[in-house]
Amino acid sequence: MRGDLSHHLEIKGACASYGRIQVLKGVDLTLGKGEVVALIGPSGSGKSTVLRMVMGLTLSTAGEIRLDGEAVNYRNPASLRRLRDRIAVVFQQYNLFQNMDVMRNVTIAPLKIKRRPRDQVVADAKRVLAKVGLADKLAAYPDELSGGQQQRVAIARALCLNPEILLLDEVTSALDPELVNEVLDTIRGLAAEGMTMLIVSHEMAFVREVATRVILMDDGQMVEAGTPQDIFDKPQTQRARDFVGKILRH
Amino acid sequence: MLERLADEIPRFFSWSNMLLLGEAMAITLAMTLVGCVLGFLFAFIIAFTRQVPGILTLPFRTAAILFVEVFRRIPFLVVLFLVLFFIQAVAQGTSLFTVAVVSICIYSTAYIADIIRGGFESVARQQIEAAQAMNFSRWQILKSIIVPQSWPVVLPPAVAFMVGFIKDTSLVSQIGVFELTFRGRELNNMGFSGILVFGTIAFLYFAISYPLARWGQWLEKRLAR
Numbered sequence: 001m002r003g004d005l006s007h008h009l010e011i012k013g014a015c016a017s018y019g020r021i022q023v024l025k026g027v028d029l030t031l032g033k034g035e036v037v038a039l040i041g042p043s044g045s046g047k048s049t050v051l052r053m054v055m056g057l058t059l060s061t062a063g064e065i066r067l068d069g070e071a072v073n074y075r076n077p078a079s080l081r082r083l084r085d086r087i088a089v090v091f092q093q094y095n096l097f098q099n100m101d102v103m104r105n106v107t108i109a110p111l112k113i114k115r116r117p118r119d120q121v122v123a124d125a126k127r128v129l130a131k132v133g134l135a136d137k138l139a140a141y142p143d144e145l146s147g148g149q150q151q152r153v154a155i156a157r158a159l160c161l162n163p164e165i166l167l168l169d170e171v172t173s174a175l176d177p178e179l180v181n182e183v184l185d186t187i188r189g190l191a192a193e194g195m196t197m198l199i200v201s202h203e204m205a206f207v208r209e210v211a212t213r214v215i216l217m218d219d220g221q222m223v224e225a226g227t228p229q230d231i232f233d234k235p236q237t238q239r240a241r242d243f244v245g246k247i248l249r250h
Numbered sequence: 251m252l253e254r255l256a257d258e259i260p261r262f263f264s265w266s267n268m269l270l271l272g273e274a275m276a277i278t279l280a281m282t283l284v285g286c287v288l289g290f291l292f293a294f295i296i297a298f299t300r301q302v303p304g305i306l307t308l309p310f311r312t313a314a315i316l317f318v319e320v321f322r323r324i325p326f327l328v329v330l331f332l333v334l335f336f337i338q339a340v341a342q343g344t345s346l347f348t349v350a351v352v353s354i355c356i357y358s359t360a361y362i363a364d365i366i367r368g369g370f371e372s373v374a375r376q377q378i379e380a381a382q383a384m385n386f387s388r389w390q391i392l393k394s395i396i397v398p399q400s401w402p403v404v405l406p407p408a409v410a411f412m413v414g415f416i417k418d419t420s421l422v423s424q425i426g427v428f429e430l431t432f433r434g435r436e437l438n439n440m441g442f443s444g445i446l447v448f449g450t451i452a453f454l455y456f457a458i459s460y461p462l463a464r465w466g467q468w469l470e471k472r473l474a475r
């Protein structure tokens with residue numbers, strides 16, 4: 001059922017730099033249809049950069065990224081547009097549009113970019129926003145919302161794009177425990193519906209439950225990859241043992 | 251001296267003189283307004299051009315940067331004479347008012363372009379990246395995100411520049427446009443006391459600028475919200 005052999009998204013030997021500092025030093029990752037892969041690793045290890053690179057916001061300096069077996073040419077606007085049409089991202093800092101209210105944030109891309117019918121877009125947006133518990137905040141602006149509320153708007157915004165692949169960067173970091181469960185339920189639901197996801201998360205219990213595979217990163221490299229059981233219960237490398245030991249003690 | 255002044259006042263504040271000064275005030279205001287509004291439009295185009303990357307737009311970008319950097323570093327009076335002699339060389343018979351408006355337009359374009367660029371740059375990179383990740387076009391990003399978010403940063407200094415420029419347009423009297431300062435010198439030459447004439451002129455500049463400056467401050471407060 002899960003982990004279809006046809007690889008949806010493939011990253012091969014990708015490197016990336018900010019200015020002169022290399023932050024990704026050869027990342028390999030495959031994300032099959034319906035798979036949920038979790039990226040874990042210490043702060044600054046390059047997890048967010050992997051997501052940025054997939055979206056074409058940071059250009060890789062080496063290696064390649066394939067979508068459905070076809071190499072993506074990030075310098076070709078049409079190729080990049082096709083990729084961005086199928087993949088949605090929820091940023092670690094939410095990045096909601098500050099000049100738009102919640103409803104506008106969620107509907108602008110489906111309306112103006114995807115050109116879907118207004119009635120349908122509005123109905124969809126209301127349904128998704130209700131699902132993340134924000135039905136009463138449609139007219140609020142981002143600076144009037146708490147971090148957790150903004151995070152949920154960002155999730156709703158990504159979902160309303162109807163993506164085939166969803167990239168989630170620490171989507172529970174700003175939530176209080178009650179809401180963490182709400183949001184995790186939403187993601188659980190998506191996983192059950194077969195949504196392909198690449199998630200960066202520190203919620204180990206959740207990763208263990210929902211992820212088909214876990215990849216541990218450190219200093220821009222993949223340290224270890226395997227099933228959640230492999231990584232959490234019998235890590236192979238010393239680096240993995242250290243990291244897992246630290247987060248499990250929390 | 252005070253006696254002489256008291257003597258002159260009724261003669262000076264005659265209907266014909268007041269009409270003359272009223273008209274001069276209108277000219278001062280009109281050339282500033284037309285020049286600066288056109289300037290704002292061109293400045294916007296320049297600021298937008300400057301941030302479009304790619305080899306195809308490189309010549310436009312270079313020209314835009316050169317224009318801004320050069321004209322911001324030349325005194326307005328020099329720009330005025332440059333425009334005057336250039337226009338006289340290519341299109342004789344152009345009115346001096348037009349020369350003044352073109353000069354004001356060039357000068358304000360350069361200044362306001364820089365204000366707008368600063369405003370565009372004040373928009374957080376993450377806002378733009380979020381839009382790019384959703385396939386917004388460059389134009390849509392400008393329209394939906396950059397302009398609405400930089401508006402409060404751009405408008406107050408742009409208005410302040412325009413209001414401040416009203417007084418600098420007095421330099422235009424140098425080429426003989428019938429604006430306030432020119433009429434002032436004329437009346438002075440007719441024998442009216444310099445103190446009386448330029449005191450009145452000073453008051454008129456103040457009367458135009460002050461309400462506009464207050465309006466600008468009000469606008470700034472409202473935009474800061």
Ligand SMILES: Nc1ncnc2c1ncn2[C@@H]1O[C@H](COP(=O)(O)OP(=O)(O)OP(=O)(O)O)[C@@H](O)[C@H]1O
Nearest residue numbers: 018019023041042043044045046047048049050092
């Ligand atoms: N815009 C930037 N300019 C320069 N360096 C950056 C930039 N963004 C990130 N970095 C650096 O790149 C490295 C990787 O950052 P990244 O954000 O990918 O880490 P991360 O694993 O997501 O960390 P965290 O768990 O704290 O979110 C870090 O050393 C960081 O300092």
Ligand SMILES: [Mg+2]
Nearest residue numbers: 047048049092
């Ligand atoms: Mg991160």
